[in-house]
Amino acid sequence: MSQFLGVGIMYNPSLQGFFDTYGDAIDYVEVIPDVFLTDNGVGHPNRFALSAGSHEKLCDLSARWPLVAHYVGFSLGTAGYFDQEYLANMVKFQDIYKFKWNSEHLSFSKVHDEEVGEYAVCLALPLPFDGEVLEMFAEKTKKIQAALNTDFLIENNVYFVHIEDEDYLEGVFLKELSEKGNCGMLLDLHNVHANATNFGFDRKQFLDSLDLTSVQEIHIAGGNVIGGMYLDSHSGPCNDEVWELLDYVVPKCPNLRGVTYEFHESYFDKLGNDGILAQINHAREICNKYIKSEVCL
Amino acid sequence: MSLVAFQELFASLIADPALCKKIIANPSLLETDYDLTEREIKRINSFFKQKGMGVNCMLYQINRYTPVFDLMPYTAKVLHKNCKVYARQFWDGYIKTNFQFRDEVLLFGAYMQNRLKNEPETVPYLQDIVNFEITYNRIRYSLYDNPADGIPFYSTQLNSYTRMVFMKYDLRYLIDQVITNAPGTVFDDIPVVNSWYLIRFNPTITMHAVDLETAEAILAEKLDISTLPASILDGGFVVKTKVPA
Numbered sequence: 001m002s003q004f005l006g007v008g009i010m011y012n013p014s015l016q017g018f019f020d021t022y023g024d025a026i027d028y029v030e031v032i033p034d035v036f037l038t039d040n041g042v043g044h045p046n047r048f049a050l051s052a053g054s055h056e057k058l059c060d061l062s063a064r065w066p067l068v069a070h071y072v073g074f075s076l077g078t079a080g081y082f083d084q085e086y087l088a089n090m091v092k093f094q095d096i097y098k099f100k101w102n103s104e105h106l107s108f109s110k111v112h113d114e115e116v117g118e119y120a121v122c123l124a125l126p127l128p129f130d131g132e133v134l135e136m137f138a139e140k141t142k143k144i145q146a147a148l149n150t151d152f153l154i155e156n157n158v159y160f161v162h163i164e165d166e167d168y169l170e171g172v173f174l175k176e177l178s179e180k181g182n183c184g185m186l187l188d189l190h191n192v193h194a195n196a197t198n199f200g201f202d203r204k205q206f207l208d209s210l211d212l213t214s215v216q217e218i219h220i221a222g223g224n225v226i227g228g229m230y231l232d233s234h235s236g237p238c239n240d241e242v243w244e245l246l247d248y249v250v251p252k253c254p255n256l257r258g259v260t261y262e263f264h265e266s267y268f269d270k271l272g273n274d275g276i277l278a279q280i281n282h283a284r285e286i287c288n289k290y291i292k293s294e295v296c297l
Numbered sequence: 298m299s300l301v302a303f304q305e306l307f308a309s310l311i312a313d314p315a316l317c318k319k320i321i322a323n324p325s326l327l328e329t330d331y332d333l334t335e336r337e338i339k340r341i342n343s344f345f346k347q348k349g350m351g352v353n354c355m356l357y358q359i360n361r362y363t364p365v366f367d368l369m370p371y372t373a374k375v376l377h378k379n380c381k382v383y384a385r386q387f388w389d390g391y392i393k394t395n396f397q398f399r400d401e402v403l404l405f406g407a408y409m410q411n412r413l414k415n416e417p418e419t420v421p422y423l424q425d426i427v428n429f430e431i432t433y434n435r436i437r438y439s440l441y442d443n444p445a446d447g448i449p450f451y452s453t454q455l456n457s458y459t460r461m462v463f464m465k466y467d468l469r470y471l472i473d474q475v476i477t478n479a480p481g482t483v484f485d486d487i488p489v490v491n492s493w494y495l496i497r498f499n500p501t502i503t504m505h506a507v508d509l510e511t512a513e514a515i516l517a518e519k520l521d522i523s524t525l526p527a528s529i530l531d532g533g534f535v536v537k538t539k540v541p542a
Contacts, residue, residue: 038399038438052439053500079300111301111308113393120396121308122360123353128340132300160349160356164340198349227352 004291005066005100005258007283009276010219014268019064022277028066028100030260031058033093034073042118048089058097068217068258069099070186076140076154077108077127081118091147101216101257102144103153103186106137106177126159129166129173138181145182153216154178155186158194158232170195171209178214184255185210188219189245190232190262197230203241207249215253220246220283221262234264236271237279246283251290259283302332306341311353312392321345361388364401368437369430371472372409375423377481383409399438406431410446422466422487426475429496432462436498449496452518458499459534461507461515468494468504495534505532 006027009015036054040047061067074086090102107124127133137154145152156174168176178185187210196203220242221234238246238261250256261279263271271279310317320326320341327338344350365384366373373380387408388394394401409427418424432449436458441451449460467488474484493512495505505528507515514520522530522537529535 039395039397041395052437077304079304108304111305113305116393118395119393121357122312122394122396123356125304125307125311125353136300160352161344161347162349164343165336227355228348229352231352231356 004256004287005068007280007287008065008068008258008260009280010070010260010262011061012263012265012268014265015276018273018276021273022280023064025277025280026065028068028258028260029061029064030068030070030258031061032070032072033090034071037089039073042083042085047085062097066100067097068260069093069097069102070155071102071104072124073109074104075108075110076104076137077106077125077133078110078112079108079136081112082140082143087144087147090144094148094150099150101151101153101184102148103155103217104144105155105157106174107157124157126157126161126163128163129168129170131167134168134173134176134180138177141177141181141183151184151216153184153186154181155188155219156191158188158191160198160229162199169209171206175209175211175214178211183214184216185214186217186219187212187215187249187253188221188232189242189249190219190221190223190234190238192245193239193241194223194230194232203245204248207245207252212249212252213255215249216255216257218246218249218253218256218259219262220259220279234262234267236263236267237275238282243282243286247286247289250287256291259287299332299334299337303337303340306331306333307344309392310341310344310350311357312388314354317345317350317354361394361396361401364398365405368398368402368434369406369427371426371475372406372423372430374475374480375420375426383412399434402434403431403438406434410448420483422471422484425464425466425468425471428462428464429468429472432460432496433498433502436460436496450516452515452520453536454515454518454520454522455495455535456497456533459495459497461493461495461512463491463493465489465491468506495529495532497532497534499533503532503534505529505534 008028008030009026011029011031036050036058037048038051040049071090074083094102105124107126109121109124110118111121112118141152141154154177174185177183192203192206196206220238221232222236222238223231223233224235246259261283324342327333327341333341362384365380376383384405387405391404406427413424413427428448435449443450449462451460455461467490471487474487490506492506495507497503520535522535525535530537
């Protein structure tokens with residue numbers, strides 16, 4: 001079993017002041033490597049180009065905290081295609097920045113066609129919880145896990161449309177994926193809350209349907225209602241339901257390594273440095289109730 | 298592969314509300330125009346009955362506006378309500394985007410430049426605003442080639458964070474007005490200067506109007522560094538030491 005790293009935060013540029021003031025309050029920083037890169041396109045000889053200053057920023061962060069990588073651009077759900085170049089870049093980044101673990105999403109954000117090759121969907125769209133998708137996805141996560149020397153986790157997705165007539169319930173699908181795909185789970189409690197709010201299922205019952213021994217990381221965040229639906233907008237503090245779910249699930253996740261707070265930088269003014277600290281501290285209080293020793297690696 | 302067709306259609310629908318309307322009006326298109334299974338056809342039809350489909354379309358639009366609003370904020374502020382109209386027209390010609398912020402913003406900038414050539418705007422200084430934002434975004438993304446229209450211009454005598462661009466209006470005054478006034482405000486008192494400017498971006502933007510002689514020397518890559526005023530030299534706009542041939 002891996003050791004519990006503690007409570008971390010998802011990096012965004014608005015955090016510099018928080019890092020300067022309250023940097024000791026966090027145990028690790030999670031980064032989205034894709035935001036530091038420009039993707040010059042499939043087949044380009046210098047496909048993934050680090051933006052100016054990005055390497056220095058990542059080095060600065062890694063000098064102070066352990067780093068965790070949360071990818072958003074692999075689009076593992078894309079049918080009929082596996083992006084070998086993306087994986088190669090992931091491996092390269094792992095060698096350079098020594099992430100404690102890596103993760104991606106259970107969704108697709110790109111498609112491929114004969115006209116332009118690859119193009120973006122511009123958001124993470126859900127996959128049907130079908131056997132065909134399970135096989136396809138598990139093959140990909142196995143390849144990634146074999147290439148990385150750290151654990152690879154898959155995050156449960158948020159969705160705004162229900163896909164009819166699926167082979168599996170979501171919880172069962174995720175459980176099967178962990179087994180067949182040799183991957184851990186990044187349990188996003190805010191996504192669970194958003195889906196449960198929009199589609200009316202019981203949050204705790206859903207959590208109980210998962211294999212919680214596969215959960216290595218938990219995401220917590222806040223959201224808001226737009227267009228008549230609850231969105232995972234990361235729009236400030238976590239709401240009460242998310243805190244309740246965190247308190248419910250932490251003691252059931254024996255292999256938990258970290259709890260990560262996420263907010264979108266455009267909501268920094270709403271939170272302020274003290275508000276961010278309050279979120280971190282609240283998460284830590286809950287973790288400390290159930291996890292006795294935090295070990296910073 | 299059917300799942301491939303399902304994902305392509307799902308992506309197309311959220312990017313293109315007109316396609317949603319077309320299929321809602323004629324559901325048999327799902328059978329005739331797409332390689333879908335019966336179950337996938339039922340799934341797509343059920344999407345149209347869910348409010349979440351509207352949310353997906355909205356999120357697509359918010360996400361695609363983001364590069365323009367974040368990286369061309371002055372253009373967006375000057376265009377105001379028209380920004381969404383023009384962005385939508387730009388997307389219609391580039392629906393299969395790679396969604397790299399660099400490409401989104403530079404292609405939208407090129408779309409605006411082309412539009413302004415063919416249909417002059419009622420806001421006369423919009424072209425300068427667009428060119429200014431293209432300029433600092435090309436610096437942001439370390440692009441050193443010179444576009445065919447010469448906007449902006451780079452030579453090895455310039456600092457890698459500097460480009461030169463021609464402006465009809467007083468750029469500093471213009472940007473100050475855009476920053477301090479409400480979106481969509483039209484100004485009729487921007488001085489016309491017809492001047493070249495050096496624009497530097499690292500990490501803040503600085504600008505310096507240059508006389509015609511200096512600009513011509515930069516364009517010809519024959520700039521005599523020793524004759525430049527301190528405001529250009531100390532401002533970090535040019536390479537101070539001689540660049541090897």
